[in-house]
Structure formats: structure tokens, C-alpha cells
């Protein structure tokens with residue numbers, strides 16, 4: 001009786017995944033999305049999955065796993081599980097040297113080759129700051145130099161971040177890294193402003209096509225070859241062989257002499273692919 005009175009009351013935070021179910025989940029996420037979930041991430045995964053309990057009616061994390069793996073639920077719930085375990089940290093003008101390189105080197109080179117429409121792809125776009133930064137820089141360049149025109153494809157595996165990206169509405173603070181002239185040109189108050197929110201202007205939003213694309217797919221159906229591919233801060237979640245096959249498939253989508261931008265801690269060392277380093281984690285596709 002006394003023991004019961006002093007026993008800690010049950011709380012969702014005491015609910016843990018069994019080791020077996022964590023392994024099943026980690027294998028499943030690796031197979032579906034290429035994302036490694038080492039044991040050190042178990043607490044993080046449990047925290048993220050608790051949000052799925054209410055939605056699925058599961059009482060415990062292990063019951064959620066049974067729900068997920070019971071066959072009939074795998075399709076939709078798998079997408080929601082992937083949404084829950086992705087890491088989406090991003091920023092406007094993240095790694096600004098890449099955008100300086102665009103203005104000083106890549107865009108003048110493309111213009112000199114008479115490229116009339118620059119095709120750019122943000123291949124793990126998260127909530128949108130990366131493709132919107134690209135759009136600001138490309139549009140500003142075109143206005144100052146009379147072209148080239150541009151189109152941007154922005155993709156991610158996570159459908160929640162894609163919804164945020166499409167809306168283009170952000171807390172005003174997030175736009176602080178945007179230089180003042182670009183902020184004035186491309187950021188406005190939303191029609192029904194909630195406190196502290198701003199919105200990317202419609203002209204810029206309409207220059208970007210958003211779509212779900214899993215970098216684990218065998219081929220990337222992105223149409224005509226891209227002049228610029230940004231695939232930044234996502235390879236770090238994959239193991240080495242997966243990183244190489246992703247970069248090889250990206251290369252299939254890159255125009256000859258097109259540019260590939262990776263995140264600051266990512267590299268193509270040992271991949272033996274026809275890419276030449278031309279800047280800090282910037283690579284150019286060699287001519288065939």
C-alpha cells in the first residue's frame with residue numbers, strides 16, 4: 001500500500017521502446033529513407049514518436065510499432081514515421097559562401113555560355129529557406145544583368161516540411177540573414193498576418209516547384225539536366241556507400257559543367273566520380 005502510494009505515477013515519458021522494436025524501426029527507416037538511427041538516437045526517436053501515439057490511438061510506443069508493422073498500416077504511417085524522424089534544421093543564406101560563388105562565378109559562367117534559363121534543384125529543401133535563398137539570388141542577378149531567367153525544383157522526403165515550404169510563411173526572425181535590399185524586394189506581410197510572421201512574395205514562390213522525392217529512389221525524374229544542384233546537409237545522415245550512390249544519381253541529373261553544392265561537412269572523397277572541386281564543398285561536373 002505504502003509502496004503503491006510512493007510509486008512514480010505512469011507518464012508517457014516513462015514509456016520506452018523495447019530494444020527489439022527500436023531495431024525494427026531503425027532497419028525500416030534505413031531501408032525507406034537511408035537515414036541511420038544508431039542506438040544513441042533512441043531517446044530522440046522515442047520523443048518524436050510520442051507525437052504519433054495520439055494520432056494512431058496506440059497506448060505505448062511498442063503498441064505503435066505493432067500498428068506500424070501490421071501490414072495494413074505500413075503505407076501512410078511509414079511516411080508519417082519518416083516525417084517524424086527527419087532532422088530539418090535549415091536557414092536562409094546558410095553557408096553564404098555558396099551564394100557568393102553563384103553571383104561571382106557560376107552565374108557569369110552560365111551567362112557567358114548563353115544559358116537562357118538556369119535550372120536549379122534544391123534536393124533536400126526542408127522548410128524552404130534554401131530554395132527561397134536561391135530564388136532571391138537568381139532573381140536579383142537577373143534583374144541586375146538582364147538575365148538569365150531561372151526555374152527551381154525543390155524536393156524533400158518529408159511532406160510536413162514541404163507544406164511549410166509551399167506556404168512560404170516564416171517567423172520574421174528567420175529572415176534576419178537576408179540582406180536588406182533582398183528583404184525589401186522579396187519579403188512581405190502575409191494577407192492575414194499573425195504576430196511576427198512574414199511571407200515570401202508570390203512572384204518568387206511561383207518560380208519554385210515543390211515535390212516529394214526520396215533520394216533513396218533508383219532514379220530522380222527531374223526532367224532536363226540541372227545547371228545547379230544543392231544537396232546540402234543531408235548526406236551526413238547516410239552511410240558512405242549510400243552517399244556515393246546518391247551523388248552518382250545526382251550527377252546523372254547535372255548538366256556538363258553544372259555545379260553541385262554539398263554541406264560544409266560533406267565530401268566526395270574516395271567516390272571516384274567526374275567532379276572537380278571549384279570552391280568550398282562546390283564541385284563542377286567534368287565535360288564528358
Ligand SMILES: C[S@@+](CC[C@H](N)C(=O)[O-])C[C@H]1O[C@@H](n2cnc3c(N)ncnc32)[C@H](O)[C@@H]1O
Nearest residue numbers: 033086089090124126157158214215232233234
Ligand atoms: C538538415 S535538413 C537540410 C536542409 C537544407 N538542405 C539546408 O542545408 O539547410 C535535411 C533534410 O533532408 C531531408 N531528407 C532526409 N532523408 C532524405 C531522403 N532520403 N530523401 C530526400 N530528403 C531527405 C530531411 O527531410 C530534411 O528536410
